[in-house]
Amino acid sequence: MSKNLIIVPTYNEIENIRLIVTAILKEDPSFEVLVVDDGSPDGTADEVQKLKSENAGRVHMIQRSGKLGLGTAYITGFKYGIEHNYDYIFEMDADFSHPVSALKPMLMLCSEPDTGVVVGSRYVKGGDISNWSTYRLMLSFGASIYVRLITGMRVKDPTAGFVCYKKEVLAAMDLSMIRFIGYAFQIEMKYYATQLGFKIKETPITFIDRELGTSKMDTSIFKEAVIGVLKMRFRNYKR
Ligand SMILES: Nc1nc2c(ncn2[C@@H]2O[C@H](COP(=O)(O)OP(=O)(O)OP(=O)(O)O)[C@@H](O)[C@H]2O)c(=O)[nH]1
Ligand SMILES: [Mg+2]
Numbered sequence: 186m187s188k189n190l191i192i193v194p195t196y197n198e199i200e201n202i203r204l205i206v207t208a209i210l211k212e213d214p215s216f217e218v219l220v221v222d223d224g225s226p227d228g229t230a231d232e233v234q235k236l237k238s239e240n241a242g243r244v245h246m247i248q249r250s251g252k253l254g255l256g257t258a259y260i261t262g263f264k265y266g267i268e269h270n271y272d273y274i275f276e277m278d279a280d281f282s283h284p285v286s287a288l289k290p291m292l293m294l295c296s297e298p299d300t301g302v303v304v305g306s307r308y309v310k311g312g313d314i315s316n317w318s319t320y321r322l323m324l325s326f327g328a329s330i331y332v333r334l335i336t337g338m339r340v341k342d343p344t345a346g347f348v349c350y351k352k353e354v355l356a357a358m359d360l361s362m363i364r365f366i367g368y369a370f371q372i373e374m375k376y377y378a379t380q381l382g383f384k385i386k387e388t389p390i391t392f393i394d395r396e397l398g399t400s401k402m403d404t405s406i407f408k409e410a411v412i413g414v415l416k417m418r419f420r421n422y423k424r
Contacts, residue, residue: 187215187272187292190273192259193209193220195222196225198280206220209277219245222248223249230248254366263360266352271352272352273352278346281396281397282394283347297386304388305348305349306342306345307390312387316393329344335415338385340375340379341387344372345371347390348374348375354383357383358378363377364417369406369414381422
């Protein structure tokens with residue numbers, strides 16, 4: 186049985202954290218969770234502490250001092266995953282936008298020898314988004330087309346935050362090369378993986394807009410992404 190780690194970054198997810206951790210642990214006995222909490226004022230970390238003692242050895246937590254951004258939270262989590270020798274390392278949001286039921290299909294696909302990364306994808310056949318406004322749909326779909334045009338990546342959902350990495354992929358990366366701290370981090374990780382020659386596959390998911398808790402999304406994210414993706418295209422990740 187492989188060692189599998191699901192990294193869940195959190196900032197004020199008190200309404201979701203117990204439900205999501207419990208759902209992940211129930212999905213498969215091989216699944217362990219690492220919460221990377223950025224000092225959430227709502228007490229998310231206290232709840233994770235309880236979950237740790239209730240589920241010995243299967244729940245882990247890294248606490249950071251303040252809201253330091255999604256990208257750096259994941260990098261902290263990836264380093265933990267590599268150091269503790271997990272075979273497969275996932276990224277997943279705390280707010281149930283990413284269906285827990287896709288974890289096992291993603292793991293299966295990722296275990297194929299030619300595969301390095303598997304994306305839980307909204308934009309492949311069978312994928313969908315529920316509850317989004319037309320505006321947000323167009324923004325997200327437009328972003329995916331922009332990224333594919335600029336980078337030449339074939340991935341249909343390059344901004345997706347639901348991802349499974351084979352350990353070898355993360356271990357091959359110099360994580361200090363990653364420039365983005367916000368959501369464009371997701372694009373950069375996929376680009377870096379393809380630059381290193383790893384194959385990315387996609388599993389269809391239905392993305393569900395958050396029902397509990399509040400969004401951390403703002404427009405600075407888009408500024409970072411639009412210019413940043415262009416710059417990224419001209420950086421050399423292979424040195
Ligand atoms: N540790 C950490 N987690 C974060 C940070 N920003 C967001 N998150 C978490 O990252 C995940 C994705 O953030 P969301 O607020 O759901 O972003 P989103 O999905 O684009 O926005 P919504 O549509 O409102 O859900 C959630 O689990 C958040 O709690 C951060 O700065 N640090
Ligand atoms: Mg969300």
